[in-house]
Amino acid sequence: MSRRLRLTAVPYALYALIFIVAPLLLILYYSLTTGQGTALSLDNFRRFFDPSDTVYLRVLWRSLWIAGVSTVVCFVLGYPMAYILSRMKERTRHVVSFLFILPMWMNFLLRTYAWMTLLERTGVINTVLKSLGLPPLELMYTAGAVVLGNVYNFLPFMILPIYTSLTKIDQNLIEASEDLGAGRAITFFRVVFPLSFPGIMSGFTMTFMPAVTTFIISKLLGGGQNALIGDLIEKQFKVAGDWGFGSAMSVILMVLILLSMNALSRYEKENAGGGLM
Amino acid sequence: MKLFRCFRYGLLALCLLLLASCGSASAPGGDPASVTLKVFNWGDYIDPDVTDLFTQETGIEVIYTMFEANEDMYTSIKASGGVSHDVVIPSDYMIRKMINEDMLRKINLENIPNYDLIDDRFKDLDFDPQNEYSVPYMWGTVGIAYNTTMVDGPIDSWTALWDERYRKNIFMMDSVRDSLGVTLKMLGYSMNTKNEAELQEAYEKLVAQKPLVLAYTGDEVKDKMIAGEAALAVVYAGDAITISDENPDIAYVIPREGSNMWVDSMCILKTAQNPEAAEAFINFMCSTPIAQRNWEYINYSSPQTEVIAQMPEEFQNNPARNPSAEELARCEVFEDLSQTTQYYEDLWTRLIGA
Numbered sequence: 001m002s003r004r005l006r007l008t009a010v011p012y013a014l015y016a017l018i019f020i021v022a023p024l025l026l027i028l029y030y031s032l033t034t035g036q037g038t039a040l041s042l043d044n045f046r047r048f049f050d051p052s053d054t055v056y057l058r059v060l061w062r063s064l065w066i067a068g069v070s071t072v073v074c075f076v077l078g079y080p081m082a083y084i085l086s087r088m089k090e091r092t093r094h095v096v097s098f099l100f101i102l103p104m105w106m107n108f109l110l111r112t113y114a115w116m117t118l119l120e121r122t123g124v125i126n127t128v129l130k131s132l133g134l135p136p137l138e139l140m141y142t143a144g145a146v147v148l149g150n151v152y153n154f155l156p157f158m159i160l161p162i163y164t165s166l167t168k169i170d171q172n173l174i175e176a177s178e179d180l181g182a183g184r185a186i187t188f189f190r191v192v193f194p195l196s197f198p199g200i201m202s203g204f205t206m207t208f209m210p211a212v213t214t215f216i217i218s219k220l221l222g223g224g225q226n227a228l229i230g231d232l233i234e235k236q237f238k239v240a241g242d243w244g245f246g247s248a249m250s251v252i253l254m255v256l257i258l259l260s261m262n263a264l265s266r267y268e269k270e271n272a273g274g275g276l277m
Numbered sequence: 278m279k280l281f282r283c284f285r286y287g288l289l290a291l292c293l294l295l296l297a298s299c300g301s302a303s304a305p306g307g308d309p310a311s312v313t314l315k316v317f318n319w320g321d322y323i324d325p326d327v328t329d330l331f332t333q334e335t336g337i338e339v340i341y342t343m344f345e346a347n348e349d350m351y352t353s354i355k356a357s358g359g360v361s362h363d364v365v366i367p368s369d370y371m372i373r374k375m376i377n378e379d380m381l382r383k384i385n386l387e388n389i390p391n392y393d394l395i396d397d398r399f400k401d402l403d404f405d406p407q408n409e410y411s412v413p414y415m416w417g418t419v420g421i422a423y424n425t426t427m428v429d430g431p432i433d434s435w436t437a438l439w440d441e442r443y444r445k446n447i448f449m450m451d452s453v454r455d456s457l458g459v460t461l462k463m464l465g466y467s468m469n470t471k472n473e474a475e476l477q478e479a480y481e482k483l484v485a486q487k488p489l490v491l492a493y494t495g496d497e498v499k500d501k502m503i504a505g506e507a508a509l510a511v512v513y514a515g516d517a518i519t520i521s522d523e524n525p526d527i528a529y530v531i532p533r534e535g536s537n538m539w540v541d542s543m544c545i546l547k548t549a550q551n552p553e554a555a556e557a558f559i560n561f562m563c564s565t566p567i568a569q570r571n572w573e574y575i576n577y578s579s580p581q582t583e584v585i586a587q588m589p590e591e592f593q594n595n596p597a598r599n600p601s602a603e604e605l606a607r608c609e610v611f612e613d614l615s616q617t618t619q620y621y622e623d624l625w626t627r628l629i630g631a
Contacts, residue, residue: 058630058631116497121505122505138445140492141492219451219495220497223491223493223494224451224492224494224629225492225629226629227626232630235626237352238346238348238352239348239453240618242619
């Protein structure tokens with residue numbers, strides 16, 4: 001049994017080795033090179049954390065901040081939606097969750113371009129405002145537009161895991177809570193919410209990670225004036241040709257994400273006991 | 278350092294090779310009788326029928342792939358060891374860099390009789406002074422596209438991009454060479470300067486300009502200017518033509534301080550497996566009917582004399598399509614910055630990261 005199982009894991013293990021482990025090792029290797037001589041050094045990391053020149057740290061901080069705000073907005077919008085969804089009748093539930101996934105069939109880039117035509121000065125929103133005699137709004141090329149792009153693109157990644165964990169909750173637990181005299185609010189905060197914690201955690205990671213590494217949203221909706229760490233990494237590879245520094249920034253980002261995931265899962269274990277992550 | 282680069286790319290190539298060997302086992306082997314030519318060009322930079330016409334005429338099959346930027350092309354060739362391409366169409370400064378790194382093969386102009394049809398203005402340029410490695414394909418300038426209904430008075434200087442009246446009404450290019458380049462020109466310096474004090478001064482100008490800039494854009498600037506999103510934009514002449522075709526309010530000017538003139542030229546890689554086929558292709562591209570087709574499709578300026586002569590008169594006097602000799606005299610062609618590239622990039626990171 002276990003042997004047969006091990007055999008079926010071989011294709012994925014191979015896949016992981018070639019497409020995940022090998023590239024990661026390459027990135028790690030490149031991050032230690034500077035293009036000057038074969039010696040390995042930490043120069044790229046020193047450059048990033050240089051206390052006398054904090055431009056990179058500021059960009060990193062901005063990326064974390066924008067991704068954090070986007071994730072919180074996703075959560076505030078997504079949790080009630082997931083909750084409502086999980087209370088629906090089975091059939092409506094399927095239709096509605098299908099509607100959530102539907103926009104994801106369209107290319108991510110197209111969806112972002114669509115937002116441009118909505119937010120522009122000559123775009124849909126401002127044209128409507130103008131026809132109503134209202135002053136136009138400066139919506140494009142702001143941090144708000146970047147957050148909006150993130151929220152729009154990554155909201156399903158918040159809703160779906162929460163929704164899944166909510167539908168998995170044993171209905172008997174809720175009934176028991178009500179039988180024991182808890183009102184709806186107490187049932188929600190003491191029973192439902194803690195039990196949906198694993199879903200919240202994976203929702204947080206699944207929205208935060210793409211939001212913190214994005215580069216095209218900030219370029220198209222942010223106007224390229226407030227670069228995010230993803231923009232800098234892209235530039236190092238495509239324009240500057242400094243693979244070492246680009247790799248170092250990727251490594252720093254990966255370490256940060258790993259640390260935060262680790263902290264989250266530890267927190268989850270302490271509070272909810274054994275989650276999905 | 279060079280050796281080390283080789284090692285780095287080698288390592289990458291090895292990985293790619295490993296991956297490729299997984300896939301190639303099932304692919305049929307190439308037919309030795311049919312000649313194929315691998316062409317590597319910018320996206321949307323050829324009339325799509327031209328490669329078929331070439332195959333019809335010569336029997337040489339064309340494998341056509343595209344890149345998005347000079348640096349992408351360079352990286353991709355380095356990573357593949359050059360075996361994946363025969364003909365490439367980079368820009369001036371990149372051609373210099375590739376010549377310096379011994380990546381290009383000398384072209385035998387005897388096999389390219391149509392080279393005589395190339396305008397002398399595009400021969401003997403600094404990036405290839407003896408015309409040994411490159412045959413011009415398309416060219417153009419960088420200038421300001423402005424919406425005549427949104428500006429006060431004529432625009433003729435780069436200083437318009439620092440004019441408080443156009444606050445949040447300016448698109449700059451999301452490209453260090455172009456944006457720093459026009460600033461250097463405004464200050465009266467060379468676009469190819471390696472002088473750090475001059476670069477620093479230009480950088481400070483860009484920092485001061487940042488609050489006035491609506492966005493640093495790429496290709497999407499065309500749609501934005503057509504829609505009337507902003508009054509001014511730094512653009513390539515070819516894009517200015519596309520924009521003004523759609524929106525007649527848009528005018529194009531090469532500012533009086535001078536600007537950048539760029540040339541994209543056809544080159545043959547040192548590793549090309551089929552140099553004769555490559556030369557036949559380049560010759561074909563320079564022939565009048567084909568050059569005409571490509572010019573009509575791409576809408577940039579052609580260096581081919583017969584194409585220029587056949588242009589309608591209103592095009593002849595359009596600075597975007599055919600700048601005057603006097604305007605061109607003020608323009609500079611980009612050179613390879615070699616070690617200073619890093620300095621330019623750092624300034625740019627500081628500007629957009631601040």
